[in-house]
Amino acid sequence: MDDVKSVGKTDGEIPVLELSGLFKSFDKKPVLVDIGFEVRKGEIFALLGPNGAGKTTMIRIILDIFRPDSGKVSVLGAPFSEETKNRIGYLPEEGGIDKKLKLWECIRFFASLKGMADPDPAAETWLSRMNLSDYRNKKVGELSKGMSRRLQFIIAVIHTPEILILDEPFYGLDPVNKKLIKDTLLELNREGMTIIMSTHQMDEVERMCDRLLMLNRGKIVLYGGINEIRESFGYSVSLGYEGVLPELDSGRIVSINDYKSHAELVIKSGADTQDILRELVDSVRIKKFEVGARSLNDIFIEVAEDGQ
Ligand SMILES: Nc1ncnc2c1ncn2[C@@H]1O[C@H](COP(=O)(O)OP(=O)(O)OP(=O)(O)O)[C@@H](O)[C@H]1O
Numbered sequence: 001m002d003d004v005k006s007v008g009k010t011d012g013e014i015p016v017l018e019l020s021g022l023f024k025s026f027d028k029k030p031v032l033v034d035i036g037f038e039v040r041k042g043e044i045f046a047l048l049g050p051n052g053a054g055k056t057t058m059i060r061i062i063l064d065i066f067r068p069d070s071g072k073v074s075v076l077g078a079p080f081s082e083e084t085k086n087r088i089g090y091l092p093e094e095g096g097i098d099k100k101l102k103l104w105e106c107i108r109f110f111a112s113l114k115g116m117a118d119p120d121p122a123a124e125t126w127l128s129r130m131n132l133s134d135y136r137n138k139k140v141g142e143l144s145k146g147m148s149r150r151l152q153f154i155i156a157v158i159h160t161p162e163i164l165i166l167d168e169p170f171y172g173l174d175p176v177n178k179k180l181i182k183d184t185l186l187e188l189n190r191e192g193m194t195i196i197m198s199t200h201q202m203d204e205v206e207r208m209c210d211r212l213l214m215l216n217r218g219k220i221v222l223y224g225g226i227n228e229i230r231e232s233f234g235y236s237v238s239l240g241y242e243g244v245l246p247e248l249d250s251g252r253i254v255s256i257n258d259y260k261s262h263a264e265l266v267i268k269s270g271a272d273t274q275d276i277l278r279e280l281v282d283s284v285r286i287k288k289f290e291v292g293a294r295s296l297n298d299i300f301i302e303v304a305e306d307g308q
Contacts, residue, residue, distance in 0.1 A: 014077065016041045016163055016194050017062065022071030024057060031057050033218045035071065039163075039196055039211075044189050046205045047198040048222070049215035050304045055198040056093055058215070059167055063090055076162065086115045089161035093168050093198075095152050099141030103132065106140055107154055114159040126154040129184065145172040153181060157188065164188065166197040170204065182208065202297040206230075212296075214303060221303050230293040233302070237265040237273060240288030241280070248279055261287075266294065 015038035022035040032054045039045045047055045060066040062073055064080040075084050097106055104123070111119030127133045130150040135143065143151065149172050156164060169185070170178045182204060189195050199205060205212060206226065214222035222229060234254060240262055248256065252271035257264040267273060273291050280286060 014041070015039055015074075016076055017196070018072075018074040019058075019062070020072045022058075022061065022073065023069045024054075024061060024066065025069055031218045032061070032068070032215075035215075035220060037213050037220065037223055039194060041194055042189070042192060043210040044185070044195045044197070044208050046209040046212040046226075047196065047215070048200075048202075048205065048212055048300060053215040054218045055215060056167055059090075059165055059196075059198060062165065063088070086159065087162045089156040089159065089164040091152050091156040091164075091166040091169055093171070095148060097140050097148070097152070097155075099139065101140050102137050103127070103140065103143075103151060104136040106151065107158065110155040111158050116159050119158060122158050122160075123154070126158055130154055130180070146174060146177050149173055150177065150181075153184075157184075161193065163194045163196065166195070166199075168199060169197055170199060170201050202295065202300055206296050214300070216304055221306075222299075226296070227293075229299065230296065232269055233294045233299045234269040234271070235267040235273060235291055236294050236298070237267060237276065238288060238290040238292070239263045239265060239280070239286070241284040241286055243284035246279065246283040248276065252276055266298070267291075 017039040019038070020036045022032055023030065024032040035058065047058070049055050057066060061068050062075065062080075064085075073080060076087055078084065101109065104127075107123045107127070108119055111123065116122070124133075127136060130153060132147065132150055132154070135147065140148065140151065149169075153169070156166065164185075166185075169181055173181060185195055185197075186208065197209075209226055211225050212222065212229065213220060242261065245256070245258055245263060248265075252268055252275065254266040254268055256266075265276070267276065277286070277289055280289075
């Protein structure tokens with residue numbers, strides 16, 4: 001993990017999930033290489049990476065669906081077991097639900113697999129929370145994509161797990177249902193649930209998550225607190241101006257997108273934006289000079305392209 005940009009690492013709490021020295025290959029092709037990280041109790045942790053980076057494979061290893069070639073996984077302080085299984089909730093990328101089952105039967109079935117003796121009250125509450133009460137007698141195969149996703153969400157959370165692992169929780173949801181899932185996740189997290197989610201929705205990661213891990217081609221390329229990572233990648237300046245932009249000191253600038261009268265500048269970490277402003281006022285009339293942290297979307301693209 002020599003080239004990992006790792007910031008805001010652990011400070012001594014006992015992790016609820018810990019992976020170390022993990023390797024996995026399919027048909028001799030490595031898909032996960034030397035994976036080591038931890039997730040702390042009570043955090044919302046994002047798993048990021050371009051398509052095919054290895055996120056789903058890693059989640060399946062954590063859940064004991066796949067075996068790694070080597071390395072260790074510790075969930076809630078011990079190797080995965082039957083007992084741990086009931087303390088975890090899992091929303092898969094795609095569902096493996098019998099399409100002939102009715103919604104109500106389906107929820108009861110999965111709740112019983114999680115050891116719930118009387119799932120009906122919780123099922124009732126969750127059906128109402130996910131706006132699915134009117135569909136309780138519908139067959140799973142007759143649901144829309146967004147409805148099945150909400151059904152899968154119920155199955156993942158009905159037993160109030162300590163750790164909730166979600167593979168693309170917002171996939172296939174309209175904005176209203178995306179908000180419903182997001183608000184529900186934030187509420188569950190406030191109540192103490194640790195949440196781990198793989199997603200391509202960078203704006204949601206920025207808003208919801210505490211820390212992240214990014215994979216690229218099976219290797220960890222970013223790991224740490226969201227704010228620390230954003231700060232470590234420098235700043236962006238949204239500039240409104242009149243005139244012709246001067247050649248700026250390349251020691252301070254990562255990139256400039258000049259749209260004439262408006263430009264987006266990416267500033268190196270540690271460079272003083274005040275110096276850049278001084279350079280600019282000599283040549284152009286400044287209409288706007290807005291400094292902010294770089295977006296995670298921007299950082300994702302930079303890191304993913306670096307690994308090409
Ligand atoms: N069962 C399997 N057999 C063989 N190869 C597999 C299997 N599952 C995944 N792979 C390969 O492992 C690599 C990682 O796939 P994975 O699904 O873990 O990526 P991902 O990061 O979840 O991607 P996405 O964002 O597209 O969902 C890919 O090259 C994929 O083709």
